[in-house]
Amino acid sequence: MRNVVLLLLGLAIGAIATANILTALRQRDVYPRGLMNVMQHHLAGLREDLRRNRCGSGTVEHLGLLRAISPQIGAAVYAGDTPDAPFREYEKRLQDALAATPSSCTELAPVVEKISDACEACHRQYR
Numbered sequence: 388m389r390n391v392v393l394l395l396l397g398l399a400i401g402a403i404a405t406a407n408i409l410t411a412l413r414q415r416d417v418y419p420r421g422l423m424n425v426m427q428h429h430l431a432g433l434r435e436d437l438r439r440n441r442c443g444s445g446t447v448e449h450l451g452l453l454r455a456i457s458p459q460i461g462a463a464v465y466a467g468d469t470p471d472a473p474f475r476e477y478e479k480r481l482q483d484a485l486a487a488t489p490s491s492c493t494e495l496a497p498v499v500e501k502i503s504d505a506c507e508a509c510h511r512q513y514r
Contacts, residue, residue, distance in 0.1 A: 454485045
């Protein structure tokens with residue numbers, strides 16, 4: 388009986404320790420995932436603006452926020468380390484795509500396509 392109780396106690400402590408370790412490991416990915424979710428939200432907003440053919444202040448806001456957030460990608464993914472060369476190239480592609488300032492929906496369509504392509508290329512490499 389004593390051995391059974393010790394076995395159950397050991398299993399319970401092991402399960403609790405495993406849950407704590409898994410939670411800690413998941414926490415290290417919170418910032419990069421959150422950053423990517425916010426960027427995805429604003430890219431979807433740009434696509435929605437295009438779909439509705441309403442390219443106004445909302446579009447400018449989405450682009451502005453993407454420009455503001457995108458420099459944080461390297462710090463979020465690499466957490467203080469220096470990003471490798473391919474990653475820096477993908478960052479540069481995204482920055483180049485975000486540099487455009489479209490004044491109409493017809494000018495916005497290729498910009499959104501370039502942003503999407505830059506994101507997808509990086510995700511293909513690093514996911």
